[in-house]
Amino acid sequence: MRILLVGSGGREHALAWKLARSARCEQLWIAPGNPGTAEIGINVELDASDAAGIVGLATREQIDLVVVGPEAPLVAGISEVCEAIDVPVFGPSSQAAQIEGSKAFAKALMAEAGVPTAAHHVFEDAAAAHAFVADQGGTWVVKADGLAAGKGVVVPADHRETLAAISTVAATKAGTRLILEEKLSGPEVSLLAICDGEHAVPLLAAQDHKRIGEGDTGPNTGGMGAYAPTPLLPADQAQALVDVVFTPILRTMASRQIPYRGILYAGLMLTPDGVRVLEYNARFGDPETQALLPLLKSDLVDLAWRAATGTLKDVQLSWEAGAAVCVVLAAANYPDTPRTGDPIQGLDTLPADVLAFHAGTRRRADGALVTAGGRVLGITAVEADLAQARQKAYAAVDQIHFDGMQVRRDIAVQGVR
Ligand SMILES: Nc1ncnc2c1ncn2[C@@H]1O[C@H](COP(=O)(O)OP(=O)(O)O)[C@@H](O)[C@H]1O
Ligand SMILES: [Mg+2]
Structure with missing residues (x-):
């Protein structure tokens, strides 16, 4: 299959890595990609939100399947324009992506579907x-x-x-427009499911670390690290939640004629009164994806194709035993105005089984790799258990250097018992 992946972050490097491992992946294009994806497929200089450009590329290269990483192109309607030229897309339509694009839309949907969530009020x-x-x-x-x-x-x-x-x-x-919500408390877990409009197949539950500082302090970021599976939500409980947080949403959306196809990400809070959905996202989480995909044994091309074409029924995922930890290396001054252009050293010294996913990196004209964004790299290790995966990930992190590098040292600590 000829596959086009849209996006340029760490999530997309992980997606490219996993898609390319499939025997069904004949060739992979990434628009626009990053220096990490350049080593896996063909980067094409196109903005992820340039729908006309994406359609042109898909036509020219006879693409069989489009996989969309970030939310912005989805909300802007990239799925519809690809479907208009008969190319299946792993990613929801703009209307379905409103589940992330509008929190008022999502809350109304949850109410109609009977999904447990915080009480809320909407104001214009x-x-x-x-x-x-x-x-x-x-x-x-x-x-x-x-x-x-x-x-x-x-x-x-x-x-x-x-x-x-x-x-x-x-x-x-x-x-x-604003939403006021009842304030809940409890640990947060990310539960993602692959959806084909009717069926939802859950991934392992993951946990990310949003704050810049250790002990969850300081300002919010895009995510400073993640791990999976989290003992906070074991696989059997995650499976049981499918009928609470995913199936009712799929049913309600189908009845509104806006079937949901793609990854549906539920941000859950495990409150003393039970599980509550804080929000849905219309795509893979970043950096949860960098921890989840290295654990996934199943063929992602097959899954994406089935989701895009409505054929996920009875599919079950298989997973590596053990756990994965992804530690994000962020640039100086992140999350405010990250400094760019700092040379990155040590990537070539990592053990072969440690994954270094590029996010904000750039190749200089002289070939040197330099920082080019807030989150620079995601370093993932898979091991027999979380404690060992942490150890291995941090040992690799310690071999990497760039000026001003910010690292949280407590990624996955909450999961290690
Ligand atoms: N009802 C709530 N009660 C307590 N904390 C909440 C609630 N809703 C959201 N939060 C906190 O705010 C964070 C961001 O909220 P979320 O709805 O996920 O928005 P977004 O990810 O779009 O910024 C959550 O991860 C959670 O920590
Ligand atoms: Mg959120």
Whole structure:
């Protein structure tokens, strides 16, 4: 099969690595890709959101299957334009991707499907939300409705902070509509499922680490590391959750004529009162994918094809025994304004069985590899258990250097018992 992968981050390097391992992958193109994917397939200089460019490439190269990594091209409608030229796409339509693109849409869907989630209220502007909180009192989680690159949610400590958060969130680019949610507590777990519009096949449960600082302190990032499986949600419990968090959503979306095909990512909170869905994402998590795919034994090309063509029924995944840990190496000044251009050393010294997924890297004209984004690399190790996987990942991390490198030393600690 001739496959086109869209995106350029660490998630896409992991996807390219896994797709290329399939006997069914004849040739792989990545638009635009990164220096890591350049070693696996053919990078094509195209913006991930350039739908016309993607369609042109798919036609020219007679692509059989398009796999979409990031959310922005999905929300912009890349699936529809590919389907219009009869190329199956692993990724939802723009309407279905609203499950991530609009939190108000997602909450309404959850209510209709009977999915357990935080109680919520939707407001068209900050003034209305402010009036509600002033009247009701209490502490509410404040969320922007639209995509805000991780900056659209504030979890306030008290009533006063709630009022301040309404103004902060309303000022983001995500639009003026706001959601106020009941504040829940508990550990968070990411549960992803491959969906074909009707059936959902769950992956292992993973945990990511969003804050920049150890012990989950400091500002939010795209993710500083991840591990899988997490003992917080063993495989049998994850399987049992399919009928709670995925199947009802697929059924409801199908009944609204917006079938969901692709990866559906449920952000779960394990509260004292049971599992609650905090949000859905319309794609693989980054960096969860860099921990999950190295554990997956099943053929990803086959799975993506089945999801895209509605033939996932009765499919079961097979997994490596053991666990995977992915540690992200971030640039100086991340997450504010990451410094770029720092030369990266030591990648060539890593053991063969450690995976170094590129995210924000660039090849200079002289061939040197330098930093080119906030999250630079994701270093993944797979071992018999989490403790050993951690050890191996960090031993590899210690062989890599670039000026200003930021690393959290506590990735997966919560999973090691
Ligand atoms: N109802 C809630 N109660 C407590 N914390 C929450 C709640 N909703 C979200 N959060 C916290 O805020 C984070 C971001 O919220 P989420 O809905 O996942 O938005 P996004 O990922 O789009 O920024 C979550 O990972 C969680 O830590
Ligand atoms: Mg989230």
